Amino acid sequence: MTSSLFLMAFLAAMLLYVVVEASLSVLNLRYGAAHSEHVPTFARSHVDADSFMKACSYTRARGQFGLFSLGYGGLFLLIFLLCGGFGFVDNRLFSLGLNPYLHGVLYVLCVGLIFSVVDLPISLYSTFVIEERFGFNKSTLWLWCLDTLKGVLLSALIMTPVLLGLFWFMGQSGRWWWLYAFVFLAFLQFVFMLLMPIWILPLFNKFTPLPEGDLKDRILSLCEKASYRIAGIFLMDGSKRSAHANAFFTGFGATKRIILFDTLVSQLAPAETAAVLAHEMGHALHGHIKKSVAVSLFAALVGLLVLDWLMAQPGLYGAFGFSRPSLHAALVIFLFASSPFTYFLTPLFSMLSRRFEYQADRFACSLTGTPDDLTNGLLRLSKNSLSNLTPHPWYSFFHYSHPTLGERIAAMESFAAKGE
Numbered sequence: 001m002t003s004s005l006f007l008m009a010f011l012a013a014m015l016l017y018v019v020v021e022a023s024l025s026v027l028n029l030r031y032g033a034a035h036s037e038h039v040p041t042f043a044r045s046h047v048d049a050d051s052f053m054k055a056c057s058y059t060r061a062r063g064q065f066g067l068f069s070l071g072y073g074g075l076f077l078l079i080f081l082l083c084g085g086f087g088f089v090d091n092r093l094f095s096l097g098l099n100p101y102l103h104g105v106l107y108v109l110c111v112g113l114i115f116s117v118v119d120l121p122i123s124l125y126s127t128f129v130i131e132e133r134f135g136f137n138k139s140t141l142w143l144w145c146l147d148t149l150k151g152v153l154l155s156a157l158i159m160t161p162v163l164l165g166l167f168w169f170m171g172q173s174g175r176w177w178w179l180y181a182f183v184f185l186a187f188l189q190f191v192f193m194l195l196m197p198i199w200i201l202p203l204f205n206k207f208t209p210l211p212e213g214d215l216k217d218r219i220l221s222l223c224e225k226a227s228y229r230i231a232g233i234f235l236m237d238g239s240k241r242s243a244h245a246n247a248f249f250t251g252f253g254a255t256k257r258i259i260l261f262d263t264l265v266s267q268l269a270p271a272e273t274a275a276v277l278a279h280e281m282g283h284a285l286h287g288h289i290k291k292s293v294a295v296s297l298f299a300a301l302v303g304l305l306v307l308d309w310l311m312a313q314p315g316l317y318g319a320f321g322f323s324r325p326s327l328h329a330a331l332v333i334f335l336f337a338s339s340p341f342t343y344f345l346t347p348l349f350s351m352l353s354r355r356f357e358y359q360a361d362r363f364a365c366s367l368t369g370t371p372d373d374l375t376n377g378l379l380r381l382s383k384n385s386l387s388n389l390t391p392h393p394w395y396s397f398f399h400y401s402h403p404t405l406g407e408r409i410a411a412m413e414s415f416a417a418k419g420e
């Protein structure tokens, strides 16, 4: 394929992505506006008219800002690409006469840094204007700067060996390089998952063991009932950044632990928190975490094969403004060019994820013996986090990793009715 054909194909894919995403968001915004009169029936026990109104305005504010950021990001990429930004950075580094591997790593880090800097105003506005207006933001400008700086340094620290390894395999290991690179990336993923709870998360938050009491007893008894072994239950100081609540399982083997946001524990009754954890336990015991890792590894393998094909296309480099072919140019082009294509795979991943959510909900209902604790917990969380109770069905089909709250409650009710 010639350079101009590659460029046209990429621009067409980007345009299609922006148009589809913008249309879905507009549909969702209009649907929300048309259904903002009455609280949906399933939520009336917990959500009053005022909270519902507030949730609708929060959804609207986020949706409108999402549309703005979509246009802003797309426009910057277009300008950067058409003004020869990719090639310009490459030529600057080339003039330094560095070792090709070092050049490659620096190039990817520089491009990553440029796009992160351009994204800073979006992140600032989202945290300090939108989240602030609705009372969610607990972060300070200082903490935000510190987080951003730590994030940048940490990604540079992690990316450097990953990129060096990848470039080495791409350049040195012959036609099967993608297979070696795949094994290398899979191994790193494993190490990363092992180290996440003990090295990386503590850089951003403080973790304290959950104190003795009703909640801990309930969680331990659920673990015992499900024969689920954990290395510890920790409270995380999520409240220092945001009022949004969450819980998750992290690590595996000796580092496997349950993390509860302090905001979750303060918003829910112990029985409800325990039910939320029973749901998380359902994910672990149904092997959802392993299955998700397997899916992402498979996606990485396909990605490497596509990259292998792309590397051999002479017209590709010129399309993105590079004066000469190189491994890092191929990688960066692949990363940018694949994003509009992976976007259209989103509904597939969302569908799989929603299947897992239903299974975990059913598990939690069986383990706690009632759908009520999880239902009440989810309703309370949704009220406090002002979540959208009336998304457009197409929007939720495309983007939602969880079924809508109405769908989850209906499924739990019918599961409980069948069980009795």
Ligand SMILES: [Zn+2]
Pocket (backbone or CB within 6 Å): 279, 280, 283, 357, 360
């Ligand atoms: Zn879940």
